[in-house]
Amino acid sequence: MGIDQNDAVAEALRRLVSDSFATRLWQRDASLWPEPSPGGDPASNTLGWLDLPMRLSMLGQQFADLNSQLVADGFTDVVVLGMGGSSMTPLALSNLFEDSIANGSSRIRLHALDTVNPTTVSKITENLDLSKTLVFVSSKSGTTIEPLTLESHFRAAMESSPSSSMNRKNFVALTDPDTPLSERARAGEFGTWVATPEDVGGRFSALCAFGMMPAAATGINVRLFAESAARMAQRCSVDSEENPGLALGAFMASNALDGRDKVTLITSSEYSMFGAWVDQLLAESTGKNGKGLIPVTGEPVLKLDDFDSDRQFIVFKTGEDTDRLSHAIFALRSSDHPVFVIEPQSADKHEIAGEFFRWQIATAAASSLMDIYPFDQPDVESAKVKSRELLTDLRTAIDSVDLNEALAETTIHRAPKYVAITAFLPESEELTAAFADLRKAISQKTGMATTFGYGPRYLHSTGQLYKGGPQNAIVLGFVSGIYDHLAVPDESYTFGQLTEAQAGGDFMVMAEGGQKVLPVKLGVDPAAELSTATQQLIE
The missing domain is CATH 3.40.50.10490 (Glucose-6-phosphate isomerase like protein; domain 1)
Incomplete structure (x- = not known):
């Protein structure tokens, strides 16, 4: 160090x-720390994460045979449906251990799906053999809209697939006790339910079942995780x-x-x-x-x-x-x-x-x-409320500005302001690279730092900061002008409309809080549009 x-x-x-x-x-x-925000959990109910390193060896023993069991049962893929703390650890581990998972003997691939973007949802569904896919529905509260709508989608997709049929054994619930999701699990809707600790907040839950069970499913050695965590503790x-x-x-x-x-x-x-x-x-x-x-x-x-x-x-x-x-x-x-x-x-x-x-x-x-209470997220719910309102009136459209006008607006600012780039678009290597080039151009032009996140992932991550933190961000909010009509089963809206409502709701709340928000709609080739605008910004 x-x-x-x-x-x-x-x-x-x-x-x-x-x-x-x-x-x-x-x-x-x-x-x-100071007192939590009104309605926030007190520290006494949120510090269970301190015990996780010592409990991890027992969790490792519990999941020791999980990978071999799944291979024997014919599974080839694990998909984690979650947001924020329920998905960030599987996302990080799937990236870090990508080569060993792909080239090792585990024979189980790990996917973390933390978006309701219809293009992404359709693509991953098409690329999976659903009959050989184990789906983790991960939600601490058991009420998070993204994993629940995705669960509905995968259940419906399995029902309609000629090579598969919906089987509760294809679904695992990861949630706290006494949540709506745990009640459904008790009622027999899932093959397995693993209870997650009530006294551990989502972003502090890496070393509990939210992070470790998907890891173990792919053959990652949780025992070695336990040894590392115990040493650090x-x-x-x-x-x-x-x-x-x-x-x-x-x-x-x-x-x-x-x-x-x-x-x-x-x-x-x-x-x-x-x-x-x-x-x-x-x-x-x-x-x-x-x-x-x-x-x-x-x-x-x-x-x-x-x-x-x-x-x-x-x-x-x-x-x-x-x-x-x-x-x-x-x-x-x-x-x-x-x-x-x-x-x-x-x-x-x-x-x-x-x-x-x-x-x-x-x-x-x-x-x-810094005299901050770290175990609550008081401003996250505000964007959820606004999104639900927009879903009840699907005629509401996002007022957008021209991309070049938005970038010109950023160049008149300097640090300590920063540029927060949010993208409610289908994630891809090409698009991520285009945003990286844009970030570089903005910093070179202005000296300002930039942040970047795909939506709705960032809503459960940096979204709290953008709303509750320093009001010195210039938010470039990118949305798609083109959404397909992938239906959300048993709902009156599509995944595209849900995505648009989440973006619109968050943009409204950030603007009301004092951030400079510049929504931008991109068309059929967003990476190309970004590249062209970035080049013009450099020139």
């Missing part, structure tokens, strides 16, 4: 140690400046309080989706009451001149391109940017479990230093 110990960071770390933060955290001392339990969670938390909070609230995570490409997991943890935990750590992840490579003074950098130094990361560390430090370097104790990818826990401790510590 390498940390730039300026006076503010050192003082913040000493404060955490002298205040016995670690001891009090493990004792569940709620006085470490031990290191994070002491009141010491060597505590890795406290050190990271002190670094993030002190720099943010000094005006450097853009937490820029630099990783190797294979850890890119770990950045999406960090997005949710930081943004949803801290983005409240006009404050927040603004995670900047998946950013294209920029020059030092493209970074303004509102940045702090965390370099996750592992993976295949450590030479590039070493060069980045040297260059940033030479330019007096604050840099925190994380080097896992082993190159083994199972060390990611320990990193999940390090970042959770760090988030709890940073929130304490």
Whole structure:
């Protein structure tokens, strides 16, 4: 671990140690943070994640034979239907372990579906043999609209498939006890129901069944995850400046309080989706009451001149391109940017479990230093309410602006503002690359940091930050001008209309809260439209 110990960071770390933060955290001392928002769960009901590293070995034993059982039963694919904390860990792990899953002996592929975009839903459905697909319906509350509508879709697709028939054994429920989803499971609608811990919030649930059962299904060794998490938990339990969670938390909070609230995570490409997991943890935990750590992840490579003074950098130094990361560390430090370097104790990818826990401790510590309550998300529901209203009146359309006009608007701003790019579009490598080029052009032109997320994924991630955090974002909200009419079974709306309602509702709430929101509709070839506009912006 390498940390730039300026006076503010050192003082913040000493404060955490002298205040016995670690001891009090493990004792569940709620006085470490301010009171939750009205209706938010108190800390005493949300700190169960501290116990997960020690419970993980038992979970590993419970799921030890899961992969072999699924292979024996003829399954070839696992699809996780979830949002936010229910899907971020499977998403990160499927990306990180992609090669070993594809080339190993597990013979089970892992897919995390956290979108209701009709093009994406149709594509993944067409590419699966549904009779050999196990579907995890993952929802802590048991009421989340996206996984429930997707569940309806997959059940209907299995019923109508000539090579398959709807079988409850193809469906697994992951949810807390006493939720509507658990009641359906008790009634026999699912082959299996695994109860998730009630005292663990979604974004802190990586090491429980939400993250670990899909991992085990694909043959990932949960026992090694347990060993990594337990080692990190031990290191994070002491009141010491060597505590890795406290050190990271002190670094993030002190720099943010000094005006450097853009937490820029630099990783190797294979850890890119770990950045999406960090997005949710930081943004949803801290983005409240006009404050927040603004995670900047998946950013294209920029020059030092493209970074303004509102940045702090965390370099996750592992993976295949450590030479590039070493060069980045040297260059940033030479330019007096604050840099925190994380080097896992082993190159083994199972060390990611320990990193999940390090970042959770760090988030709890940073929130304490910034006087933020990290275990609620008071502004997420507002966009859901607005989306439901729009679904009742499908005639309401999103007022959009021309793409070039929207980009011209961004160029008149400078840091500490930042550009938040949201895309309610079908995810693809080509489109993601086009957005990366756009992000690079904006930063080169203005010096502003950029964030990026596909919708509705970001609604359950950075969405809380955009609504409850600092109101200094210029939001470029991209939607499709063309949706197919994939029906949501037993509902009066289509997946396209649901997507449009979610986008419109969120844009309205962000604008009402004070953000500058610029909705943009793209046509049949969004990647090409973006590329053309990006080139014009550069010129």
